[in-house]
Amino acid sequence: MALTLVSTCKHFGGSLSKYTHPSATNQCTMTFNVFLPKAAVENNTKVPVLYCLGGLTSNEDNFSIKAGAASRASQYGLALVFPDSSPRDVGFAEAGADPNVGYSAGFYLNATQAPWNKNWNMYDYIVKELPQVLASHLPIDTSRSSITGHSMGGHGALTIFLKNQSAYKSISAFSPILHPSISYWGLAAFPKYLGEDRAVWKEHDTIELLKRYSSEKNLRQDFKVLIDQGTGDQFLQEPDRLNTSDLITLIKEQGLENQFEIRYQDGYDHGYFFISTFVNDHIDHHAKALDLALQDVSR
Numbered sequence: 001m002a003l004t005l006v007s008t009c010k011h012f013g014g015s016l017s018k019y020t021h022p023s024a025t026n027q028c029t030m031t032f033n034v035f036l037p038k039a040a041v042e043n044n045t046k047v048p049v050l051y052c053l054g055g056l057t058s059n060e061d062n063f064s065i066k067a068g069a070a071s072r073a074s075q076y077g078l079a080l081v082f083p084d085s086s087p088r089d090v091g092f093a094e095a096g097a098d099p100n101v102g103y104s105a106g107f108y109l110n111a112t113q114a115p116w117n118k119n120w121n122m123y124d125y126i127v128k129e130l131p132q133v134l135a136s137h138l139p140i141d142t143s144r145s146s147i148t149g150h151s152m153g154g155h156g157a158l159t160i161f162l163k164n165q166s167a168y169k170s171i172s173a174f175s176p177i178l179h180p181s182i183s184y185w186g187l188a189a190f191p192k193y194l195g196e197d198r199a200v201w202k203e204h205d206t207i208e209l210l211k212r213y214s215s216e217k218n219l220r221q222d223f224k225v226l227i228d229q230g231t232g233d234q235f236l237q238e239p240d241r242l243n244t245s246d247l248i249t250l251i252k253e254q255g256l257e258n259q260f261e262i263r264y265q266d267g268y269d270h271g272y273f274f275i276s277t278f279v280n281d282h283i284d285h286h287a288k289a290l291d292l293a294l295q296d297v298s299r
């Protein structure tokens with residue numbers, strides 16, 4: 001499977017690069033950005049990886065340019081992968097018509113409904129195809145993976161983790177969409193991607209998955225989710241699109257207090273200035289689970 005280097009530059013002693021590749025899963029060309037720390041670039045040492053999933057209206061650039069995660073990641077020798085948030089240029093008009101469905105709105109699921117089911121297979125792309133691409137072409141050890149995301153990407157990180165609990169060492173999220181089967185963005189996207197059967201929507205909903213897995217005792221015991229949520233987030237206001245309070249209620253009901261650290265950050269909004277303020281805490285959280293120590297790396 002070919003990987004094409006589009007651009008690269010030196011960044012925190014390592015490199016930030018953009019690649020494209022043909023995706024059999026999404027049947028289009030996919031793009032991702034990757035930060036490789038110094039040891040990977042200079043010695044070809046295989047390094048662990050943190051997947052950083054973007055939100056609505058984002059592509060592979062938003063998280064990589066705006067979050068400022070590479071500084072801390074470079075000190076841990078941690079690679080960061082920033083996938084695009086949807087297929088692109090698939091040539092049907094619906095794909096560009098609505099900001100909640102289509103381009104930049106992959107929702108990290110496999111669509112079942114036409115015309116989306118041909119290309120919108122972002123779940124399989126993130127869980128299966130992208131790790132294979134990384135492992136075969138780059139000095140990345142995909143057996144040491146963690147995952148984070150913002151908003152729709154937080155929804156992606158959490159649902160992907162819950163369905164693949166042994167594949168990721170740790171999980172975190174910034175202002176995640178937690179209950180899409182009942183809230184604005186899910187109500188906009190899920191009927192188009194998944195059809196009208198709401199039982200199917202629950203398979204793509206953090207609250208519903210967590211409720212089920214916890215009741216069935218199908219939850220790994222040793223994970224800890226770090227979630228940061230700004231109190232000034234416009235999407236927490238009525239009608240609430242994020243539903244952080246539903247997660248807090250569920251955690252109490254199911255006795256999951258040891259697995260979740262949810263931090264309300266006073267006055268912060270939904271944007272990347274909020275994320276960049278707290279991103280080092282998230283990198284520390286993942287580094288601990290990946291057993292990485294801070295090093296003094298020359299830039």
Ligand SMILES: N[C@@H](CCC(=O)N[C@@H](CS)C(=O)NCC(=O)O)C(=O)O
Nearest residue numbers: 055056057058062151152270271272
């Ligand atoms: N315009 C959209 C939301 C756009 C938005 O805030 N997108 C966030 C994720 S939900 C984002 O990361 N945007 C890209 C950026 O800030 O760089 C709406 O009001 O429904």
